[in-house]
Amino acid sequence: MLPLRTxxxxxTHWWVSCLIFPTAIGLSLAICALLLKLQGKPAIQGIxxxxxxxxGSHWAIQDCLLKAIPIFLCSLGVAVxxxxxxxxxxxxxxxxxxxxGATAAALQWPGLPGYALLPLMAAAAxxxxxxxxxxxxxxxxxxxxxxxxxxxxxxxxxxxxxxYLVYGRWKDPQSFGFPMTAIFSDxxxxxxxxxxxxxxGLALCVATGGVLWxxxxxxxxxxxxxxxxxxLGAARYAGxxxxxxxxxxxxxxxxxxxxxxxxxxxxxINRLQPSIMVGYGYTAIVVAWLARLNPLSIxxxxxxxxxxxxxxxxxxxxxxxxxxxxxxxxxxxxLTILAGSFFADYGWQWRRRSA
Amino acid sequence: xxxxxxxxxxxxxxxxxxxxxxxxxxxxDIHSGRIHALLGENGxxxxxxxxxxxxxxxxxxxxxxxxxxxxxxxxxxxxxTAGIGMVYQHFMLVKAMTVAENVFLGYPGVLxxxxxxxxxVAQLARRFGLDIDPAARIGTLSMGERQRVEILxxxxxxxxxxxxxxxxxxxxxRESEHLFDALRRMAAQGKAIVFITHKLDEVMALSDDxxxxxxxxxxxxxxxxxxxxxxxxxxxxxxxxxxLQVQREPYEPRQxxxxxxxxxxxxxxxxxxxxxxxxxxxxxxxxGNGQKPLVEAICGLTAPAAGVVRILGEDWHxxxxxxxxxxxxxxxxxxxxxxxxxxxLDLVDNFLLTTRQxxxxxxxxxxxxxxxxxxxxxxxxxxxxxxxxxxxxQLSGGNLxxxxxxxxxxxxxxLIVAEQPTQGLDIAAIQDVWNLLLNARKAAGILLITGxxxxxxxxxxxxxxxxxxxxxDTFPVDDAxxxxxxxxxxxGSAA
Numbered sequence: 054m055l056p057l058r059t060x061x062x063x064x065t066h067w068w069v070s071c072l073i074f075p076t077a078i079g080l081s082l083a084i085c086a087l088l089l090k091l092q093g094k095p096a097i098q099g100i101x102x103x104x105x106x107x108x109g110s111h112w113a114i115q116d117c118l119l120k121a122i123p124i125f126l127c128s129l130g131v132a133v134x135x136x137x138x139x140x141x142x143x144x145x146x147x148x149x150x151x152x153x154g155a156t157a158a159a160l161q162w163p164g165l166p167g168y169a170l171l172p173l174m175a176a177a178a179x180x181x182x183x184x185x186x187x188x189x190x191x192x193x194x195x196x197x198x199x200x201x202x203x204x205x206x207x208x209x210x211x212x213x214x215x216x217y218l219v220y221g222r223w224k225d226p227q228s229f230g231f232p233m234t235a236i237f238s239d240x241x242x243x244x245x246x247x248x249x250x251x252x253x254g255l256a257l258c259v260a261t262g263g264v265l266w267x268x269x270x271x272x273x274x275x276x277x278x279x280x281x282x283x284x285l286g287a288a289r290y291a292g293x294x295x296x297x298x299x300x301x302x303x304x305x306x307x308x309x310x311x312x313x314x315x316x317x318x319x320x321x322i323n324r325l326q327p328s329i330m331v332g333y334g335y336t337a338i339v340v341a342w343l344a345r346l347n348p349l350s351i352x353x354x355x356x357x358x359x360x361x362x363x364x365x366x367x368x369x370x371x372x373x374x375x376x377x378x379x380x381x382x383x384x385x386x387x388l389t390i391l392a393g394s395f396f397a398d399y400g401w402q403w404r405r406r407s408a
Numbered sequence: 409x410x411x412x413x414x415x416x417x418x419x420x421x422x423x424x425x426x427x428x429x430x431x432x433x434x435x436x437d438i439h440s441g442r443i444h445a446l447l448g449e450n451g452x453x454x455x456x457x458x459x460x461x462x463x464x465x466x467x468x469x470x471x472x473x474x475x476x477x478x479x480x481x482x483x484x485x486x487x488x489t490a491g492i493g494m495v496y497q498h499f500m501l502v503k504a505m506t507v508a509e510n511v512f513l514g515y516p517g518v519l520x521x522x523x524x525x526x527x528x529v530a531q532l533a534r535r536f537g538l539d540i541d542p543a544a545r546i547g548t549l550s551m552g553e554r555q556r557v558e559i560l561x562x563x564x565x566x567x568x569x570x571x572x573x574x575x576x577x578x579x580x581x582r583e584s585e586h587l588f589d590a591l592r593r594m595a596a597q598g599k600a601i602v603f604i605t606h607k608l609d610e611v612m613a614l615s616d617d618x619x620x621x622x623x624x625x626x627x628x629x630x631x632x633x634x635x636x637x638x639x640x641x642x643x644x645x646x647x648x649x650x651x652l653q654v655q656r657e658p659y660e661p662r663q664x665x666x667x668x669x670x671x672x673x674x675x676x677x678x679x680x681x682x683x684x685x686x687x688x689x690x691x692x693x694x695x696g697n698g699q700k701p702l703v704e705a706i707c708g709l710t711a712p713a714a715g716v717v718r719i720l721g722e723d724w725h726x727x728x729x730x731x732x733x734x735x736x737x738x739x740x741x742x743x744x745x746x747x748x749x750x751x752x753l754d755l756v757d758n759f760l761l762t763t764r765q766x767x768x769x770x771x772x773x774x775x776x777x778x779x780x781x782x783x784x785x786x787x788x789x790x791x792x793x794x795x796x797x798x799x800x801x802q803l804s805g806g807n808l809x810x811x812x813x814x815x816x817x818x819x820x821x822x823l824i825v826a827e828q829p830t831q832g833l834d835i836a837a838i839q840d841v842w843n844l845l846l847n848a849r850k851a852a853g854i855l856l857i858t859g860x861x862x863x864x865x866x867x868x869x870x871x872x873x874x875x876x877x878x879x880x881d882t883f884p885v886d887d888a889x890x891x892x893x894x895x896x897x898x899x900g901s902a903a
Binding site: 271272273274275276277279280283284286287289290291292 | 708709731739741743746747748749750751752753757760761762764768771772773775
């Protein structure tokens with residue numbers, strides 16, 4: 054037997070939590086370096102390239118922020134559902150539906166002025182994404198269908214729906230056969246902040262994060278969500294309206310991911326095309342867990358994982374590592390941090406030799 | 409004490425959970441052929457100590473000596489091999505298998521002859537006076553019979569030390585007597601018996617040696633013959649005089665607050681009962697005879713399949729479609745940790761669980777006002793520690809129960825359903841809870857569901873005896889004739 058003994062901590066020291074995060078990141082970077090080495094690439098230089106790619110220039114940081122926007126919104130949505138212990142892993146599909154909804158509005162009324170069209174697109178995205186969250190909620194309540202399976206499968210349906218539209222009805226006649234819609238009219242594009250490369254979606258993120266924080270902290274509904282998520286038995290005992298809460302949460306969760314789709318289509322790509330799907334919805338799940346569902350931490354974690362994506366692109370260009378390397382790193386970080394959280398809840402000491 | 413060396417000696421056992429010492433330098437001898445009672449309030453460290461002895465928990469320091477040899481158990485299996493076995497409160501049996509199969513479960517060997525298995529078990533049962541049919545399936549057995557199977561499992565493995573964790577909590581008075589006979593018989597044949605309890609009568613009736621634990625330490629080890637009365641034992645256990653008496657004013661029943669007529673549900677047959685404001689109706693019986701479904705039907709967790717349930721003059725469906733948060737029904741569930749509170753939320757959040765409607769303005773929750781109110785209740789009910797920021801899991805059982813009572817009484821209920829309100833509490837907390845309930849009787853009718861007859865006699869104005877999903881009889885608590893036959897009624901015979 055190991056001469057180590059573990060025991061459950063009564064409370065976690067703040068410095069332990071502070072240490073876990075950097076240690077876990079460091080450990081996962083070390084494993085990545087090892088993986089690079091195994092492929093015969095320069096390990097230390099590779100990690101350097103990763104950082105340089107993500108933080109090396111003011112363009113790089115701007116790129117990180119831009120990618121953090123959809124991750125943040127999807128992750129907020131996912132976290133809302135997770136709070137109620139509803140495992141919505143369908144942010145990817147809800148994101149796709151949001152993009153589809155916004156595009157429908159943009160293509161339908163291209164001539165409307167921006168102050169009318171953009172809210173219309175946002176509302177359409179919210180509704181479409183919300184619908185994609187509503188379906189698994191109803192199936193769960195009516196037929197006891199497991200939401201993990203349903204949300205996951207709806208992702209594929211959403212992506213196929215998106216493909217169907219851009220290959221068929223919505224295909225731009227001038228696209229030389231490429232699957233994409235026509236470029237949006239200027240009124241349908243979310244504007245830039247001053248002369249930076251950032252768009253006003255960033256402000257939407259800040260506002261949404263703030264509103265959700267207020268919601269959970271100061272409203273009765275927020276309290277009911279928190280209590281139900283803590284203990285379903287107690288929720289039933291206290292007469293909390295679990296069914297209504299579940300529907301609300303999934304609508305909200307889907308709607309937020311839908312907004313991410315709207316911003317991507319409108320501000321980043323300016324049209325709808327299959328390449329809009331790059332897995333933000335899955336990254337969002339990692340982010341929500343890393344941030345322990347706290348809106349503020351979700352902001353930080355979104356930025357870090359966005360930086361990872363940007364950094365890995367650099368690594369791909371310079372060292373010709375496969376694209377999957379980014380996914381591997383994402384997984385490594387999640388696993389090391391989850392493993393590290395063991396040390397937040399448990400302490401250990403050397404077992405004294407007993408006679 | 410006798411002169412022979414102890415079969416088990418605990419030498420300076422210490423076990424800490426964080427800052428709390430669950431066991432502090434415990435020294436204890438267990439002798440063959442004697443019945444050793446381990447007595448202590450809830451949270452005194454009894455369960456931890458027995459966990460250590462049975463290999464489930466590893467001590468931080470100290471030694472366990474078996475026949476004078478130091479041994480360390482790293483698992484329950486090692487403890488069983490060393491001859492120490494435990495009968496838990498919750499039985500660990502395979503319901504679909506027979507008695508003999510359960511006894512042989514885990515026994516090394518590939519081919520087992522069914523008849524020889526049953527014979528072996530029957531022989532063992534006869535030897536220790538444990539009456540049982542080895543071919544019966546566990547699912548068809550009563551709690552008392554299941555307990556016998558657990559005991560047989562240990563005897564079959566030649567356990568020399570048998571530990572019982574509150575063995576009578578699931579038994580009828582009759583079954584308890586039966587168990588005591590078997591325990592005496594086992595002791596007579598050289599087994600060492602340890603039993604954990606906080607029922608003083610049992611300690612006086614059964615044990616040879618008594619060890620009293622308080623706050624993790626052994627306060628006293630003494631022979632039962634040296635104890636003169638139950639009262640004295642209680643005083644030694646708590647460290648101060650507790651009067652296990654409460655003042656009960658004569659009641660004057662007023663309006664009807666609960667009427668159940670012909671209620672049938674899964675596990676319930678034709679239930680009839682009435683509760684009036686100003687009285688406590690005690691529902692007594694052995695656990696698992698329909699108390700749970702009865703409470704669930706009354707408290708709105710399951711709809712009644714047949715019959716009438718009228719609460720505060722309203723039909724069940726009407727009552728539960730729009731009920732106000734106050735002046736209504738309050739439910740104090742048995743499972744205070746799993747149902748009545750959220751362990752990771754702070755005390756204000758837990759206070760708000762059923763009172764949130766009283767602290768709302770539009771969509772906003774008036775948390776500051778709720779905090780003030782909660783703090784006042786915490787002081788009024790003497791809940792320790794008096795801090796609203798700690799989470800519910802940090803409260804002891806007694807304090808948590810007082811928090812639940814404080815919250816539920818704050819709603820000014822007119823009907824209170826209290827389910828095993830003092831189970832697992834220490835004597836001081838029991839006293840507090842009893843007084844609180846008696847006090848609440850002034851404004852409300854109380855349905856008290858309890859497995860503890862003493863509690864029912866102490867608190868109730870009328871008793872309803874439950875057995876096999878039916879109410880066998882309902883009578884005033886001063887009906888001496890019927891009280892005499894209460895054990896028979898619990899076992900199911902008509903009044």
